[in-house]
Amino acid sequence: MTRLLITGASGLLGGALLHRGLNTADILACTHDTRLHPQGFDTRNIDLAVEFHAKDLVAGFKPDWICHCAALTDVDLCQRQPKSAHRLNVAASGALARAAADYGAQFLLISTDSVFDGSRGRYVETDATGPLNEYAASKLEAERRVRGFLPEVLIARVNFYGWNLKPKRSLAEWVLAQLEAGVSVPGWTDVYFTPLFNMDLADCLNAMMARGLSGTYHVAGSERCSKYEFARAVAAEWGHDPEAIRPTEMATAGLGAPRPLDTSLRCDKLYRELGHVLPDLRTGLRRMRNFVESDLSAFRSLLG
Numbered sequence: 001m002t003r004l005l006i007t008g009a010s011g012l013l014g015g016a017l018l019h020r021g022l023n024t025a026d027i028l029a030c031t032h033d034t035r036l037h038p039q040g041f042d043t044r045n046i047d048l049a050v051e052f053h054a055k056d057l058v059a060g061f062k063p064d065w066i067c068h069c070a071a072l073t074d075v076d077l078c079q080r081q082p083k084s085a086h087r088l089n090v091a092a093s094g095a096l097a098r099a100a101a102d103y104g105a106q107f108l109l110i111s112t113d114s115v116f117d118g119s120r121g122r123y124v125e126t127d128a129t130g131p132l133n134e135y136a137a138s139k140l141e142a143e144r145r146v147r148g149f150l151p152e153v154l155i156a157r158v159n160f161y162g163w164n165l166k167p168k169r170s171l172a173e174w175v176l177a178q179l180e181a182g183v184s185v186p187g188w189t190d191v192y193f194t195p196l197f198n199m200d201l202a203d204c205l206n207a208m209m210a211r212g213l214s215g216t217y218h219v220a221g222s223e224r225c226s227k228y229e230f231a232r233a234v235a236a237e238w239g240h241d242p243e244a245i246r247p248t249e250m251a252t253a254g255l256g257a258p259r260p261l262d263t264s265l266r267c268d269k270l271y272r273e274l275g276h277v278l279p280d281l282r283t284g285l286r287r288m289r290n291f292v293e294s295d296l297s298a299f300r301s302l303l304g
C-alpha cells in the first residue's frame with residue numbers, strides 16, 4: 001500500500017482525505033492540536049512551524065506521497081499576522097518539500113483559487129496570478145518555494161465545501177446552522193467561485209496521486225456560482241426556503257482583508273487527464289447531504 005503522509009488531517013480537506021483513504025493507503029495523519037482516534041491509521045501531533053519537525057516527520061515515516069494540507073487558513077488572521085502566515089504557509093511547506101526531496105517522497109501541495117486577483121474569473125493554470133491579501137500571497141509563495149525544492153511537485157489549486165471533522169463551520173455548515181436557527185442569511189451576489197464537495201475533491205486528489213501527476217492543476221467544481229447562489233442551493237437541497245437567503249454584496253460585511261471577487265477556475269487540463277468532468281453544484285450538494293445522512297457518525301469517530 002502507498003505510504004501517505006497527510007498534514008492538516010483534522011481540517012476540512014485533510015479530514016476528507018483521511019476518511020476516503022483509510023482502506024487504500026497506509027496513512028500517517030498529522031495535526032497540530034487536534035487529537036485523532038487512530039483506527040487503521042497512525043496519527044501524530046506536530047507543530048510544522050518548527051522547521052526541524054518536518055524533517056523528523058518525513059525521516060521517521062518515509063512516505064511515498066506527502067499531501068500537504070496544513071495551513072493558516074484564516075484570511076483575516078493572516079492579514080493581521082503575516083509572519084505567522086509566512087511561517088506555516090511558506091516556510092513549513094518549504095521544509096517539508098526539502099525533506100521530501102531528501103527522502104524521495106512525491107509531494108502534493110494544496111494551494112488556492114485566491115492566488116488570482118479575481119478581476120476576471122474562469123482562470124486557467126497559465127493565467128497571471130495576483131494575490132490580494134497576505135493569505136493568498138503566502139500560498140502563492142509556497143507554490144514557488146516548494147517548486148524550488150521539487151520541480152516535479154503536484155500543485156492543486158482548489159476551493160471546496162463540506163462537513164468539518166472539528167467543531168468548525170464551513171460556509172455550507174454555517175448557512176445550514178443559520179437557516180435551522182430561523183435567521184436570515186446574507187449571500188454575496190458579487191463573489192463568484194467554483195466550489196467542490198470536499199469528499200469529491202479528496203477522491204480526485206487520490207486519483208491524481210495514483211496517476212503520478214506533476215505540475216499545477218485547477219481542481220474545482222464544474223459550475224461557477226456566486227456565494228448567494230451557493231447559499232440558495234444549500235437551502236434548497238436541505239428543504240429550506242431559498243428566499244431566506246438575503247442578497248447582499250461583500251463590501252457590506254466589513255471584512256479585514258481584501259478578497260478577490262471572482263476566483264472561478266477552469267479545469268480543462270485536469271479533465272483531459274481524468275477523462276471526465278467534476279460534479280456541478282447541485283450534484284455535489286446532493287452527495288454532501290447523502291454523506292451527512294449516512295457517513296457522518298463514522299467520519300466523526302476519527303476524532304479522538
Ligand SMILES: NC(=O)c1ccc[n+]([C@@H]2O[C@H](COP(=O)([O-])OP(=O)(O)OC[C@H]3O[C@@H](n4cnc5c(N)ncnc54)[C@H](OP(=O)(O)O)[C@@H]3O)[C@@H](O)[C@H]2O)c1
Nearest residue numbers: 008010011012013031032033034047048070071073112160
Ligand atoms: N477551505 C477552503 O475552501 C480552501 C480554499 C482554497 C484552498 N484551501 C487550502 O486547502 C488546504 C486545507 O484547508 P482546510 O480548510 O481544510 O484547513 P483547515 O480546516 O483550516 O485546517 C487546518 C489544518 O492545519 C493544521 N495546522 C494548523 N496549524 C498547524 C501547525 N502549526 N502545524 C501543523 N498543523 C497545523 C490544523 O491542525 P489542528 O486541527 O490540530 O489545529 C488543521 O488540521 C489549505 O492549504 C488551504 O490553504 C482551502
